[in-house]
Amino acid sequence: MAALALAVFWIHVLLIAAAAGQDLIELARLRRSLRPLTSPREAWVGLLRATVVRGDGPAGALASNVVEQVGRGKGDGKLYFSDAAHRSELHGGEIELADGVRVELVATDAAGVWPDLAARAAAAAPSSSAQITEAEPQARRAKGYPRRVEVELVEGQPVWIAGRWTHADRWQVEPGLAGGLLISAIDPRRWLARKCWIIVSFIVGEIVIAAACTLAATWPPLFDWVSMLGAGAALGFFLAVQPVGVSLNESVRTPDRAYLRGSWTRTP
Amino acid sequence: MAASEIAASPGTFLVRRREEWRQIGIVAVYWGLLGAMFFVPAARNVLVFAGACYFSFLNSVVIHNHMHQGVFHSKRLNLVWRAILSFGALYPASANIPAHNLVHHHFDDDGDLDWAAPDHVRFRWNLLNLLHFPNVAGPRTFAGVQRWAASSRHPSFVNQYRLETAFAFGLTGLLFVIDFWTALFFVVIPQLYGARCILRINLIQHDGAQVHSEWNHSRNFVGRGFNWIMCNNGYHTIHHNRAGMHWSELAPAHQREVVPRMDPRLDERSMVWYLLRTYLLRPLRPAIEGHGPIPSGDDRSLAPRAQRRAEADDTALAESTLAVS
Numbered sequence: 001m002a003a004l005a006l007a008v009f010w011i012h013v014l015l016i017a018a019a020a021g022q023d024l025i026e027l028a029r030l031r032r033s034l035r036p037l038t039s040p041r042e043a044w045v046g047l048l049r050a051t052v053v054r055g056d057g058p059a060g061a062l063a064s065n066v067v068e069q070v071g072r073g074k075g076d077g078k079l080y081f082s083d084a085a086h087r088s089e090l091h092g093g094e095i096e097l098a099d100g101v102r103v104e105l106v107a108t109d110a111a112g113v114w115p116d117l118a119a120r121a122a123a124a125a126p127s128s129s130a131q132i133t134e135a136e137p138q139a140r141r142a143k144g145y146p147r148r149v150e151v152e153l154v155e156g157q158p159v160w161i162a163g164r165w166t167h168a169d170r171w172q173v174e175p176g177l178a179g180g181l182l183i184s185a186i187d188p189r190r191w192l193a194r195k196c197w198i199i200v201s202f203i204v205g206e207i208v209i210a211a212a213c214t215l216a217a218t219w220p221p222l223f224d225w226v227s228m229l230g231a232g233a234a235l236g237f238f239l240a241v242q243p244v245g246v247s248l249n250e251s252v253r254t255p256d257r258a259y260l261r262g263s264w265t266r267t268p
Numbered sequence: 269m270a271a272s273e274i275a276a277s278p279g280t281f282l283v284r285r286r287e288e289w290r291q292i293g294i295v296a297v298y299w300g301l302l303g304a305m306f307f308v309p310a311a312r313n314v315l316v317f318a319g320a321c322y323f324s325f326l327n328s329v330v331i332h333n334h335m336h337q338g339v340f341h342s343k344r345l346n347l348v349w350r351a352i353l354s355f356g357a358l359y360p361a362s363a364n365i366p367a368h369n370l371v372h373h374h375f376d377d378d379g380d381l382d383w384a385a386p387d388h389v390r391f392r393w394n395l396l397n398l399l400h401f402p403n404v405a406g407p408r409t410f411a412g413v414q415r416w417a418a419s420s421r422h423p424s425f426v427n428q429y430r431l432e433t434a435f436a437f438g439l440t441g442l443l444f445v446i447d448f449w450t451a452l453f454f455v456v457i458p459q460l461y462g463a464r465c466i467l468r469i470n471l472i473q474h475d476g477a478q479v480h481s482e483w484n485h486s487r488n489f490v491g492r493g494f495n496w497i498m499c500n501n502g503y504h505t506i507h508h509n510r511a512g513m514h515w516s517e518l519a520p521a522h523q524r525e526v527v528p529r530m531d532p533r534l535d536e537r538s539m540v541w542y543l544l545r546t547y548l549l550r551p552l553r554p555a556i557e558g559h560g561p562i563p564s565g566d567d568r569s570l571a572p573r574a575q576r577r578a579e580a581d582d583t584a585l586a587e588s589t590l591a592v593s
Contacts (some may be wrong), residue, residue: 001317001453009456015400022390072419080419142423143579228448235452243407261415 002222002231006214009234015208016245017203023252024199030254031192033162033177039099040165041166045176047162047189049097052155053102057091062105062153062159064089065115067124067260071135071145077266079132079139081124081147086257088113090183097160098206103161103171105144110180112187114255115151124149124262149260153185160184186255195252206241213237280341281351284513287516288339291330291499298356299325306443310453320454325461327356329501332466333515333574335364347428351435357438358459359410360432362425366416372470374509375479383408384467394546394553401471402464410469472543473504476554482509483529488522489539495519502539503528512579523572 037046055062068085092107139145153159160181164176172218175181182188216230250259273525280286301320304311331353333339338346350361379386384405389397417426440459443451478484489495489502499508503518505526513521527535536542546554571579 005453005457011399012403014405015396018391018396019400019404074419074421076417078417078473080414129422139419223449231452232448235456242403243411246404246407246411264420 002217004232005231006217010210010214012238013206013241017206017262018205020199020206020245020248020264023249024196024203027192027196027199027252027254028176031189031194031196032221034182034192036189037165039097040101040103040167040171040173042167045162045164047160047182048097048165050097050152050159050161052157052159053094053096055091055093055152055154056107057089057152059098059154062093062095063091063111063113064152065113065120065256067120067145067149069124069149069260070143071139071147071264073136073139073145075140077112077136077262079127079135081144081259081260081262084146084260087255090181095159097171101171103173105161105173107239108175108181110175112182112254112256113153114182114184114186114191116185117155117255117258118183119124119185120149120151120260121262122163123151124260126264129266132264135264136266144252151185155182157185160186162188184255189253191260197229199248199252202244204239206245207231209237209241243261270481281485282336282345283339284341285514285516287499287514291333291339291460294323294326294497294499295330295353295356298327299352302356302458302464304453306447306450312450317458320458321461324356324450324458326462326497326499327353327467328462328466329498331357331361331364332368332501333499335361335369336511337514345432350428351432354432354436355439357463358456358458359463360429360435360436362429362432363413365422365425366413366420367567369511371412373508375485375565376520382479383412384470385479386471389471392553395548395551397475397553398468398471398543398547401469405467406563469501472539477534482536483526486533487536487542488526488530489536489542490522491537491539496541505534509576511576 025102033045035044035046037044037048040048052062054060057064066085066112067080067083067087068087070084071079071081073079088111090105090108090111090113093105095105096102134148135145161173161181162177163173163181166172166174173181184191213230213234217227217234219226219230221227253259283289283292298320301311301316301323305316306321330563331350333351334346334353340346353361367383372384375382384591386397386401388404388408389401391397391400413429417429420426425494428454440456443455473487474485475487477486483505484547486508488504489498491502500515502519503526506513506518506522507515508520509525529542
């Protein structure tokens with residue numbers, strides 16, 4: 001029975017590690033596709049740094065990332081938000097590369113817009129306690145309080161842009177990555193590298209802890225105190241590593257579809 | 269069915285319908301098996317252990333049914349029954365209200381994925397999806413329940429949830445203190461097996477189906493023997509479409525309403541054969557297939573989806589409070 005329990009324990013430890021490995025592969029593949037370029041090259045897929053010089057969207061936005069949320073509360077001054085949809089919108093406009101070359105961007109749905117997550121959190125914060133008071137009656141209803149948190153990339157803002165670079169009479173960038181075109185307010189390669197290291201650390205840490213639990217559980221004499229503590233630790237670890245694995249999976253969602261959620265609390 | 273329509277059938281002692289004795293019997297057998305293994309060394313054998321694991325799964329099926337319509341006339345007894353069921357599954361039965369009744373029955377109509385949506389797993393080797401599914405659906409469910417509880421105006425949910433948690437973990441903890449290894453091998457493993465299998469059912473019943481369709485959103489398992497012991501939980505399409513319908517009425521309703529409208533490929537005679545075929549004999553995850561045209565919204569046989577959902581939500585919440593009679 002002990003061997004069966006350990007086998008089941010290890011199957012699930014390895015499954016959780018493998019699921020994290022899937023995230024790692026996807027992020028590493030995306031990072032590889034974002035080949036850093038110093039200047040655009042005909043038909044190359046890669047990443048360039050630029051500055052927004054014109055946006056054709058509302059309020060002069062080049063692109064925006066939108067999170068549709070529903071807030072719910074029970075009238076105690078707190079509203080809890082859940083995400084209903086994540087959208088990226090490239091409105092079109094113009095960017096200027098570091099060497100002064102200007103590139104026209106055409107509006108498309110095939111774009112991922114990565115916002116600065118700190119800016120998105122700031123945009124999601126309530127403007128005042130009065131805003132919370134106004135939202136509360138709606139949040140108490142079954143349909144909740146719907147809202148839209150939008151972060152825009154606007155004129156003068158530095159951005160990273162990746163896609164297929166082409167030149168006709170002037171430089172253009174077209175969807176060339178698996179997800180189309182990427183426009184980011186943060187350095188995507190650095191973000192991806194950090195997340196990849198977090199996943200690697202999780203996988204290694206998970207396996208090391210599971211091995212330590214197994215070692216303790218099988219410590220001779222079997223079924224004595226050390227063995228019992230090891231088995232208890234293994235059970236606790238088995239239950240705890242699952243939510244940690246899910247949290248990791250959610251925390252490595254790319255910024256264009258990262259969960260925002262959050263809450264508002266009315267201050268007296 | 270509205271909350272006020274949950275009526276007791278006259279003439280049945282203690283329970284709302286006489287079929288509920290089957291559910292009580294299932295739970296009694298399960299407790300008997302756990303008790304036998306814990307107290308009688310001779311009962312610690314493969315047969316009793318396998319039986320306990322299977323009945324643990326059935327205990328979770330009973331949780332599902334009980335959270336849709338309480339077993340007993342007495343609301344107080346229904347809440348006590350939840351605590352008993354919670355011990356059997358090592359999770360608070362009331363978690364089913366937000367997780368199953370209010371979220372799973374909505375699929376992704378509210379915008380975000382169902383906490384137990386098949387999309388949460390994505391291994392190419394399909395057997396791994398079946399094995400891994402509880403590792404991702406379980407934590408998503410309990411995190412979601414916590415978020416729901418924080419904003420819920422339901423008057424007694426949090427207290428009831430805590431009571432069930434305390435009973436389930438308290439009694440299990442006590443067994444650990446009495447005999448650690450016996451509790452671990454012969455109580456906790458069956459408990460976890462059942463709780464994890466009921467999560468897997470979400471994958472089995474919906475993977476490859478079309479959640480936006482009215483009639484092809486679920487896979488049904490229609491074997492008679494299977495549905496007797498499973499309290500008709502094989503008839504999943506009609507259960508989703510008429511969440512307020514008592515489980516004992518699902519079989520004729522499936523024949524009458526679902527069979528003429530559904531893609532026949534979503535009716536499976538045997539779950540065992542389906543599992544073998546899908547997860548062992550065929551290594552790769554089947555591609556999502558079309559299941560015939562999605563019936564239009566003006567199908568008069570069903571009330572609008574939003575209306576049905578709202579009625580089912582009211583019923584589920586009404587079952588959870590002593591205040592509604």
